[in-house]
Amino acid sequence: MIKTRLATPLLHLIGAFSLCSALVAQAETEILDRVIVVVDNGVVLQSEFDERKNSVLQRLEGQYDQLPPAEVLNQQILDQLILEQLQLEEAGRYGMEISDQQLNQTLQQVMSNNGFSTLDELASDLVKQGMSLDQLREKLNRDLLINQVQQGVVNNRIRVTEQEINNFLASSDGKFATSPDYHLGHILISVASSASPDEVKKAETKVNDIYQQLLAGEDFSKMAIANSNDQTALEGGDLGWRKLAQLPELFSDVVGELKIGDVSKPIRSGAGFHLLKNIEQRGGGEQLVQQTKARHILIKISEIMDDDTAKEKLLKIKAEIEDGADFAELARENSEDIGSMLEGGDLGWANPGMFVPAFESAMATTEIDEITEPFKSQFGWHILQVTDRRQEDMSDLVIRNKAAQMMRDRRFDEELQVWLLELRENAYLDIKELDSDA
Structure with missing residues (x-):
């Protein structure tokens, strides 16, 4: 990376009545960083390597009397940075992003774990470690992205069959693990x-x-x-x-x-x-979950259907239903939710957490047979009607889900290493020479 720096301006006074000359600036260039590895469409910089190595050395020197040879340590750090860059590029391909809310929650957790009550306290401690708050946020964002892509991609590669779950639950290990x-x-x-x-x-x-x-x-x-x-x-x-x-x-x-x-x-x-x-x-005993049965009508926003128009249309539909029109029939005629319109807007029995927050909130605060006022979610504008509620024992499903997750967890590390190996083998890498001082 090249940074341009302007030299100090030199003012020349030419006599008492002369004009000031133009400012003369001399551009100097200073090499601040350099690429040490090209990784597909990304790079690993010398500064990243130096920062990681310093961090590793500080940690190892406090634990071990004798450190690995420099060339071994350098290669380990370089491999780690390459794999991280490959995973970040995978996250980019999948369009993964870390929201400000998620990042702030993680930052709060860091503060709580380290006994800090304010950001100023955390920032002050970071300065002592040679790090700024912005650098910490960047690191957390990077770590969260890598964890997110690992969980998403690797878990999707792991298949757990119903028969495998049955076998696990029948084993003494499974019985112990899933017991209360x-x-x-x-x-x-x-x-x-x-x-x-x-x-x-x-x-x-x-x-x-x-x-x-x-x-x-x-x-x-x-x-x-x-x-x-x-x-x-x-x-x-x-x-x-x-x-x-x-x-x-x-x-x-x-x-x-x-x-x-x-x-x-x-x-x-x-x-x-x-x-x-x-x-x-x-665990153990009945796992009672309140399920809600509801139906809805969705009007999506488009170039010819703005918020006000969609809301007004739903208000008219609601008035028709309250005057005796059939909800299901109007849903089939007007709803743009392909998944439910043919069923008269019926969404079936739903467990908590199945829908987006705006929809969950409307459903939770609506009495049976009541029709909501129009409300907006990320999909468009809705009206919904709660038709029934019930308490359902989900004990068996909870146990089976727990068993399946335990089996995925057991296979995760092995499958992660296989995936990382595939990433490395299929990547384009151009490794430069490290600085001699590295």
């Missing part, structure tokens, strides 16, 4: 193996008293701190997240029957008496 997780609280009133019948009776009375207090609303963690003999007592009896298969059979049979917030009756074991609480639960 329980966040458990535990109180132990210990009883020594040599305890007398009176001592056992005393412990039993104590645990029953604690149990009754918990049923009456007493705080479980406080009771654990005050009474439990378990090693988790000072943490309020918190056992963390456990699967049933990770619990003693004596506990798993009981926990599986507890609803969230429930406390078990006292459980007798060789160690004493136990109380268990199901604090939270992930």
Whole structure:
């Protein structure tokens, strides 16, 4: 990259009554950067290489006494930059972009993870590291684009069949992975193996008293701190997240029957008496989802149909329906949503998140049989009518989706490496010589 710099102007005064001469500028050129690799339609610059190498060296020098030879390290860094450039070009081919909202959310996450409450605090810390806020945003944008193209392309290459899902769910590994997780609280009133019948009776009375207090609303963690003999007592009896298969059979049979917030009756074991609480639960039980059945009429915007005209047309259609006209018939005659017009605008049963935000919001705030006012989405102007709502148990579907995603995750890294290898093999590369100081 060439940068032009103007020399300091030299003013010549020629006598008291002479005119000022024109400013004389001498253009100087300074080479600030150079291309070290041509990657298809993009490039890798020497400055990018130097910046990455400095970052890698800072990290490695704090971890290892002996670093790899310079030529090995240089090649590793160069390969990394080439692959990143290839993935960025793929993202460009697919038209992928990172929205300002997504970038700002990621920046907020960076601030939160590093204990910064304001952008000024973050910017001040970045200066100490030789980086600006704009450079960080550029890096985050680059990383997000690469992650987005990886997720999109690689996941699309992975195929998981229904039979593979069935086989996985039938395996012990699959059963364990898809089983519920329980966040458990535990109180132990210990009883020594040599305890007398009176001592056992005393412990039993104590645990029953604690149990009754918990049923009456007493705080479980406080009771654990005050009474439990378990090693988790000072943490309020918190056992963390456990699967049933990770619990003693004596506990798993009981926990599986507890609803969230429930406390078990006292459980007798060789160690004493136990109380268990199901604090939270992930998975298992009914996965009830509210589904909505709706129909709509869409009018798209065009050169001959502006916003006002589309809105006015839908207002007239709405008035006709409210006067007794058939919604389905008017949808077949007027709607420009090819997917639903032949069905009288019927969209079928929909789960939350299936439609764009404007449509979801209108559908969620509309009563059954009510027709909305015209509203606009990215597709055009709509009116919709909610015809029914129901609670549907999606447990089986949730489990199968979870199993399929786990299988994709397991195959992702291997398929990613295959894809990256293909990218490299099919790319045009023209690798220049690195600076001797690199």
